Amino acid sequence: MQLSKFIISLILISGVGISAQADIHIIPRPEKVEIKKGTYKLTAKTVVISNEPTQKEANYLSEILEKAYGIKPEVRAKGEGIKLVIDPLLKNELGEEGYRLLVQSKSITIEGGTNTGVFYGIQSLRQLLPPEFEFNPDKKKTAVIPLVLITDKPRFPWRAFMLDESRHFKGMKAVKNLLDQMALLKMNIFHWHLTDDQGWRIEIKKYPLLTSIGSFRKDTQAARRSEKREGIPHDGFYTQEQIKEIIAYASERDIQIVPEIEMPGHAMAAIAAYPWLGVLGTTTEVPVTFGKMDDSFNVADPKVYHFLEEILTEVLALFPSKVVHIGGDEVTFETWKNSAMIQALIKKEGLSSPADLQIYFTNRISQFVDSSGHRMMGWNEILGDNVHEWQDDANVQVKQTLAKSAIIQFWKGNLELINKAVSNGYKVVNSYHAQTYLDYNYKTIPLTKAYSFDPIPEGLDPKYDSKILGLGCQMWSEWIPTVQKMNLQIFPRLAAYAEVGWTIKEEKDYSKFLGSLSKLEKRWDLLEINYHKD
Structure with missing residues (x-):
């Protein structure tokens, strides 16, 4: 365990992109993930950047952040923060439900060819955060997210x-x-x-x-x-x-x-x-x-x-x-x-x-x-x-x-x-x-x-x-x-x-699924959802 953490640390320091498999625990497993050097800090001051086409998704994300901080974030049309973007051209690459999630040091961008794609990008962002993030609201809370580019779409409709x-x-x-x-x-x-x-x-x-x-x-x-x-x-x-x-x-x-x-x-x-x-x-x-x-x-x-x-x-x-x-x-x-x-x-x-x-x-x-x-x-x-x-x-x-x-x-x-x-x-x-x-x-x-x-x-x-x-x-x-x-x-x-x-079948890996599942189970514990334990 300590050796694997050391190897991951070396990769992050070098700034080299790696595939989906390191410490990105998202279910279902994304199609492509690249992790870069550095982190983004999410705080109560983080704003949501959204225009009218993504208003529904902005409201949904605001409610998630309100659970964490006790206050709703400001929603603006421009600026730095968590940006929600619909780009119809992405449908050619990612289909109706695909998304791209880019975490940079000053901002997070979630884009899709449709509103659904943006919504699913938000779900992946939620899973990048600690399981306890959405519980026990605290204005002083800070969440650290690795700099990452996720490009993802579903196998089946x-x-x-x-x-x-x-x-x-x-x-x-x-x-x-x-x-x-x-x-x-x-x-x-x-x-x-x-x-x-x-x-x-x-x-x-x-x-x-x-x-x-x-x-x-x-x-x-x-x-x-x-x-x-x-x-x-x-x-x-x-x-x-x-x-x-x-x-x-x-x-x-x-x-x-x-x-x-x-x-x-x-x-x-x-x-x-x-x-x-x-x-x-x-x-x-x-x-x-x-x-x-x-x-x-x-x-x-x-x-x-x-x-x-x-x-x-x-x-x-x-x-x-x-x-x-x-x-x-x-x-x-x-x-x-x-x-x-x-x-x-x-x-x-x-x-x-x-x-x-x-x-x-x-x-x-x-x-x-x-x-x-x-x-x-x-x-x-x-x-x-x-x-x-x-x-x-x-x-x-x-x-x-x-x-x-x-x-x-x-x-x-x-x-x-x-x-x-x-x-x-x-x-x-x-x-x-x-x-x-x-x-x-x-x-x-x-x-x-x-x-x-x-x-x-x-x-x-x-x-x-x-x-x-x-x-x-x-x-x-x-x-x-x-x-x-x-x-x-x-x-x-x-x-x-x-x-x-x-x-996709090529990215499925049961052992890595179990690693991500342990994080999801912590969320279920907090929600008091009864689940089967082996």
């Missing part, structure tokens, strides 16, 4: 974290805290799983029973394959005003929220509220158990399509995101096979199987979503492939072709299914469950395994690399009832997935 709140509602404070950590780690998609069998968590004005009935369940299964119950009811939902507040909070952190409204399966909370939506006609209460359920939306009933279109109309009007997730996983086809109404529709439309009917249904939803200027996304069952060991092959004989505008979120099945999807023209987000599910314990997915995940599967023809949008990591909450337990599952693996999504 889709770097997502998914939170399931249907099974266990966590609330606005928890969501905002997660958005803060996502922003620090340059993750840009918050995938919000808001509806499922065990709870409907989003207010829909047209259908108030979805929340007055569908957000409440009488009890909760205590463990897998167990008849034991927790013995207490569970409920909670977000009003549209609360969702707008969270959307605005995310937008300030350059995070896009992709809502998920499950269909045609995982719909029993909605069916409990409006029983005519279901196939069985027996669902009148929100389930208290987890797993694959029997009932689903009755896709043979025209009234169900009208209901779903009205739901999506409110959702699409609420969320600025151009992508809406419709789920589409784990439909119980045996229920469809036993429904005379559904079998009549299959015969009428000349369909070959329940999976063929699901594609027919999904295409109708996709057409509606497309017509509103948005794009539909779903789990990879929407392609009609057999991805489950319990599924009868006869149920997944398909003639229909899924709409090409659909984005596929791959979570289960043979990895060859990704090759098949991209070669057929689909964009794919890789969320392979065995490597990205945060509800899995650390024995199943240790930090090393999370870090080693590559969204581009081995053997994929390089001509299809651009079809892989990136990755998602998923926090399913069936067995994760509390925020404390949730954080234990998420952290520190979220940092590993952030680096998977951002850092």
Whole structure:
């Protein structure tokens, strides 16, 4: 340890640029770093230099500095200080999200081709500072930053974290805290799983029973394959005003929220509220158990399509995101096979199987979503492939072709299914469950395994690399009832997935990631965020 510090000191004294690897502890690891001789001293007198185009970023940075010093810094149009600059020409070099961070002895310059690039430069600056910098405000505080030039951009445009709140509602404070950590780690998609069998968590004005009935369940299964119950009811939902507040909070952190409204399966909370939506006609209460359920939306009933279109109309009007997730996983086809109404529709439309009917249904939803200027996304069952060991092959004989505008979120099945999807023209987000599910314990997915995940599967023809949008990591909450337990599952693996999504493969280094992680963990300690410790 002492020898490495001595070598670094020699390099700094010489003023020679070195690559990202010395004492610059930033997650995700930047693409290129050059360290020079000398330091910049950040004090309470440091000002922010910003013009109107970077006003949002200036306000954000001012709030960070106020946490450190107890007073907001002055924001000026000219002078020396921390300069925020948008240079559209940088988009050619760094894309929409890249940035350049230059620390000199008299000033710091953060520039990007877009506001997002500038915002991410601020996140890297934050990580150059001591973990305790943003805590315990003190006007006399001084932070020393090495003179450095960082040039950085992400490997993938889709770097997502998914939170399931249907099974266990966590609330606005928890969501905002997660958005803060996502922003620090340059993750840009918050995938919000808001509806499922065990709870409907989003207010829909047209259908108030979805929340007055569908957000409440009488009890909760205590463990897998167990008849034991927790013995207490569970409920909670977000009003549209609360969702707008969270959307605005995310937008300030350059995070896009992709809502998920499950269909045609995982719909029993909605069916409990409006029983005519279901196939069985027996669902009148929100389930208290987890797993694959029997009932689903009755896709043979025209009234169900009208209901779903009205739901999506409110959702699409609420969320600025151009992508809406419709789920589409784990439909119980045996229920469809036993429904005379559904079998009549299959015969009428000349369909070959329940999976063929699901594609027919999904295409109708996709057409509606497309017509509103948005794009539909779903789990990879929407392609009609057999991805489950319990599924009868006869149920997944398909003639229909899924709409090409659909984005596929791959979570289960043979990895060859990704090759098949991209070669057929689909964009794919890789969320392979065995490597990205945060509800899995650390024995199943240790930090090393999370870090080693590559969204581009081995053997994929390089001509299809651009079809892989990136990755998602998923926090399913069936067995994760509390925020404390949730954080234990998420952290520190979220940092590993952030680096998977951002850092080019040539710059990834697990041992150096761990060195940077120790600094990040000190921040989590100060924030009282529970995280897993090896």
